[in-house]
Amino acid sequence: MTDDLIFLGDLARQAGAAILEIYGAEFTVSEKADHSPLTLADIRSHDILFQGLQKQFPDIPILSEEGKLVPFLARRSWPRFWLVDPLDGTKEFVKRNGEFTVNIALVEGELPILGVIYLPVGDRLYLADIHRGCWEIAENHERSLRIEEPAPDQSVREATSRSHPSPDLNRLLTRLPRHQTIVKGSAAKFCAVASGEADFYPRLGPTSEWDTAAGQAIVTAAGGVMVDTEGRPFRYNKADLVNGNFFVAPSRRWLERVGILPPHVLETQ
Structure with a gap:
């Protein structure tokens, strides 16, 4: 360190x-x-x-x-x-x-x-x-800390916001065969993924760059990814400091395997 x-x-x-x-x-x-x-x-x-x-x-x-x-x-x-x-x-x-x-x-x-x-x-x-x-x-x-992918037969542990529920998120989670919800507030959800307490953190709603930058560094350093809904890495210092939707996960390939991202998205990365 x-x-x-x-x-x-x-x-x-x-x-x-x-x-x-x-x-x-x-x-x-x-x-x-x-x-x-x-x-x-x-x-x-x-x-x-x-x-x-x-x-x-x-x-x-x-x-x-x-x-x-x-x-x-x-x-x-x-x-x-x-x-x-x-x-x-x-x-x-x-x-x-x-x-x-x-x-x-x-x-x-x-x-x-x-x-x-x-x-x-x-x-x-x-x-x-x-x-x-x-x-x-x-x-x-x-x-x-080092992030590991859950086994295919394991239930996916999904970190979700305590204060920002989303109907769109509920629809997204229907793509997962089995999942369990871990409720967390603030940037603690990034830490839950990095530490192995959760496997997946989807955010379908606005955040600001200062809400996510430290979390992205932590997840990336632990071997995971934070991508937008097209599978692209998040970028910072934009003209508009408001973020779009994103997924935090063990890898982009895992997002493809569980059906969160379509295969062709990852094939072009």
Whole structure:
């Protein structure tokens, strides 16, 4: 594991600690609003991440959900940049179910090459370098992660959103002979696939680039894939930062085998 990843993991933990200070206090809120505890948690986490990244990597620009949005004309020339979600899973924060995350990714050439996802509740940390590997640190134990395809006769464990149900997703899942649902909030679904808790994470609905970049790096470093519904790898630093539908899986060939992608899509890749 590189020094940069260790630094990013420590930084994510600092941001998570600031979030937990607010999360542990008494509050009632249904959605983001000015001066609400939720907004304060976002801002505190953003400030820690922004200042830490800027100090450690002064030459790399930062794009954060809670920061100033940079016009595409300015960022299109960025060779690399940090893509940050200081608090992913706002609904999970409000519901107090603990399934919110701090997400940090380094994007280079339209693809995330480093990724960190931290779950403050439970102190679970995921670190990834697509050229070196993926690691989970939990309960003071570190392990390397590698995604394996489920056997053809096994039920597919599908990670789905706790807060964003989709009728289209229900129709898609009818293509699987057998499956079981694992409900997760926020970017924790990427971690479920990388760690072997789930086999497949389909998302049929909008997300933003900062919601997915760290997760894509983690899944890729663990040997899996994140592709759009045409089987193409996801790209970042687009003019529109809103993502389309995507699948996270052990491989594109597995998506073909189980009938999620048609065979001819993969034959042209």
